Amino acid sequence: MMNRRTMLVATFAGAIAPATRAFADVGMSRISAYAFSFPALSGDDIRLAAFTGKPLLVVNTASLCGYTPQYAGLQELWNEFRPRRLTVVGVPSNDFGGQEPGGASEITQTAHHQYGVTFPVAAKAVVVGAKAHPFYKWAAEARPKEVPRWNFHKYLIGRDGYIADVFSSAVEPADTRIKTAIARALADS
Secondary structure, eight states: OOOHHHHHHHHHHHHHHHHHHHHHHTTOOSOOGGGOEEEBTTSSEEEGGGGTTSOEEEEEEOTTSTTTTHHHHHHHHHHHHGGGTOEEEEEEOOTTTTOOOSOHHHHHIIIIIITOOOSOBBOOOOOSSTTOOHHHHHHHHHOTTSOOSSTTOEEEEOTTSSEEEEEOTTSOTTOHHHHHHHHHHHHOO
16 A cells, blocks of 8 residues: 555656656756867867856867858957857867868868967867767757758857857858857856
8 A cells, every 4th residue: 555655756756757758858958068078179178167157159160161261250259259258169070071181280270370260179070970079969969950061050058058049150150140149148147
């Protein structure tokens, strides 16, 4: 025979189980972006935990892409919003059109020397598919319809560590939509 407490617990568990399954079905994760790190192009690690409570713009990049000039726009965003604690992180990837075939020295030449990038740049990583970097797997689980489809796809991570907005490759860094979303992320408490 069940006592009253056991019966209440069983009833409560039965009532919350559908909500728990629904929570899991929409791809919500308790892990935030701050749980991840990327090997840096310079050899250190870019630990996103170092930016806890600050917005991040994570962008998969490529050196030989028609969108490669967006590096300059990303640098301008970094210059404009860095004093307000936005961090831009570039993640070179060869996933789309083989447009990042080189190694660290070639990526450094393009990002740092050609475009004057000073924001953190990761070592080359996979951003789609089964072998994707854990950050990109997490992002794909959270936003399955907004995964990178080409180079210079942008994830804006809010101060809470979750995806606040997503911008396709075609949306230039200077676009009002990106600047407005960044300003909103900076204002959120």
